[in-house]
Amino acid sequence: MKKITIKRKYLAFPYAIFMLLFVLLPLALIVFYAFTNADGSISLENFINFFTDGVTFNSFLDSIWIAFITTVICFVIGFPVAYILANKKYNRNKTLFLLFLLPMWINFLLRTIATRAMFEAFGSWLDIEITFGKATTIFGMVYNFLPFMIIPIYSTLSSLDKSYTEAALDLGATPTKVITRVILPLAIPGIISGITMVFMPTLSTFVISDLLGNNLVQLLGNIINLEFTQNSWNYGSALSIILLLLMGLTMFIEKKYNNKTQTAGGRIW
Amino acid sequence: MVKKILAKGYVYLVLLFLYAPIAVLVIYSFTPAATMQWQGFSLELYQDLFNPAKSADILDALKNTLIIAGISSIISTLIGIFAAIGIYNMKNRSKEAMMTVSKIPMMNAEIVTGVSLMLLFLLFGIPFGMVTVIIAHIVFCTPYVILSIMPKLQQMDNNLYEAALDLGCTPMKALFKAVLPQIMSGIVSGFFLAFTLSIDDFVVTIFNIQGINTLSTFIYADAAKNGLTPSLRALSTMILVSVLLLLVIVNIFSHREKKSKNKAVAKTKGVKI
Structure with missing residues (x-):
């Protein structure tokens, strides 16, 4: 019997080799390039450049700032949506929630182009010049990532035990107090995973800022893209590592808050 | 009541926000204007799209996209099946290590996955083209295949495999006859x-492609160059419609599967009684 289990285990062998070659080795290459300079000798030059070269550091701060604003806007718009959809008093219809999932099936490049097309169409209807820049970029980001905020909050709220809110109401809490003191704290796991699911992709994207920012918005992703297209691999790798560290930090915070309840993170389908 | 109307109204407003850009794109696919200006209803853009003389690049990109998706999804499914069965039969430690490595391409920023593979291909001197794109796609697709097969393995009745062995199947035959049918829905x-x-995919592709275009890279280059080529509005609309159709088909498929599963459960229960 034992022989067979040993044999079945080895079926994963090709996969292990594949991952070693195409996932771990490439990441090792990134680390290698990040800590070497153009001559190939080990140095911290790239990281020092990152902090001293004003342009990159500014775009780093800009990325965090734009990701932050996008996340806040997504939360402010998305939480009420999730709350209403999950609340049987307002909505018993499951298809309404599915309508929020549907746009995620459309290629995000197409969605971003559609946003641009919409701005251009509005411009020609209202006969005004729409300037593409930071505001349109943030619009595009909110548009793209809003469902990622709504989905986890919705799934936490809809699995919430109704008796908590009833008990709070029975004990004399006002409806607003029920939301701030009972529902919000219980929804924290969903909120945290919603925040990470919006914050992380906005940090690393370069497509949305490219198409909706007209080169006025240079995010970390844009700079990494630029460095690699200009064959400056060392600096680009260092920036990739900084991006990964930032995402790792976000994930660490998420895990810390979220280790109790598992909500529907990642892809729903 | 007022509150309910307000609440619903708000939800519909947000939905409007989500669908407005797509609607604009679809509506303007029926007018021939080069910029976003309505010039009367026409199917000109659709005719252009299917005119090989006018849209050779687009049709070529479409063909490449389908070839790449077809090959990479078949290969990642094959690797994924064996990997999932293998990982499922591992001991705790190595199982955990394999699952952690599998999560890297899922968690990693797409741009980092893209550039890191680019560095690898450059190091090995592999020329960029369809092969590099296919390899890159297999890298980020396979973990998702494994993740959708894993739960089916955990639900699987292990006795069937052992029974097959006892009844004289070779391990390989038992795998095909007793295990694969049970995890088929996960594989599909x-x-x-x-x-x-x-x-x-766009982000991983753009760093590992050269000389050819997929739809994403074509659309991106086009939009970055001079605004959108009008016939791409028609193409976008058609992609939208096919995605919708695919979703409906998948939904019907999974609905049926659920139904037949319920029936099967009912049957076995009936037998037991």
Whole structure:
């Protein structure tokens, strides 16, 4: 019997080799390039450049700032949506929630182009010049990532035990107090995973800022893209590592808050 | 009551926000204007799209996209099946290590996955083209295949495999006859997931492609160059419609599967009684 289990285990062998070659080795290459300079000798030059070269550091701060604003806007718009959809008093219809999932099936490049097309169409209807820049970029980001905020909050709220809110109401809490003191704290796991699911992709994207920012918005992703297209691999790798560290930090915070309840993170389908 | 109307109204308003850009794109696919100005209803853009003389690049990109998605999803499904069965039969430690490595391409920033593979191909001197794109797609698709097969393995009745062995099957035959049928639904959904992920991808692709275009890279280059080529509005609309159709089909498929599963459960229960 034992022989067979040993044999079945080895079926994963090709996969292990594949991952070693195409996932771990490439990441090792990134680390290698990040800590070497153009001559190939080990140095911290790239990281020092990152902090001293004003342009990159500014775009780093800009990325965090734009990701932050996008996340806040997504939360402010998305939480009420999730709350209403999950609340049987307002909505018993499951298809309404599915309508929020549907746009995620459309290629995000197409969605971003559609946003641009919409701005251009509005411009020609209202006969005004729409300037593409930071505001349109943030619009595009909110548009793209809003469902990622709504989905986890919705799934936490809809699995919430109704008796908590009833008990709070029975004990004399006002409806607003029920939301701030009972529902919000219980929804924290969903909120945290919603925040990470919006914050992380906005940090690393370069497509949305490219198409909706007209080169006025240079995010970390844009700079990494630029460095690699200009064959400056060392600096680009260092920036990739900084991006990964930032995402790792976000994930660490998420895990810390979220280790109790598992909500529907990642892809729903 | 007022509150309910307000609440619903708010939800519909947000939905409007989500669908407005798509609606604009679809509506303007029926007018021939080069910029976003309405010039009367016409199917000109659709005719242009299917005119090989006018849209050779687009049709070529479409063909490449389908070839890449087809090959990479088939290969990642094959690797994924064996990997999932293998990982499922591992001891705790190595199982955990394999699952952690599998999560890297899922968690990693797409741009980092893209550039890191680019560095690898440059190091090995592999020329960029369809092969590099396919390899890159297999990298980020396979973990999703494994993840959709894993739960089916955990639900699987292990006795069937052992019974097959006892009744004289070779391990390979037992795998095909007793294990594969039980995890088939996971394999199918994993395959579709890989296919859609591959079709959808832009960021990883753009760093590992040269000389050819997929739809994403074509659309991106086009939009970055001079605004959108009008016939791409028609193409976008058609992609939208096919995605919708695919979703409906998948939904019907999974609905049926659920139904037949319920029936099967009812049957076995009936037998027991």
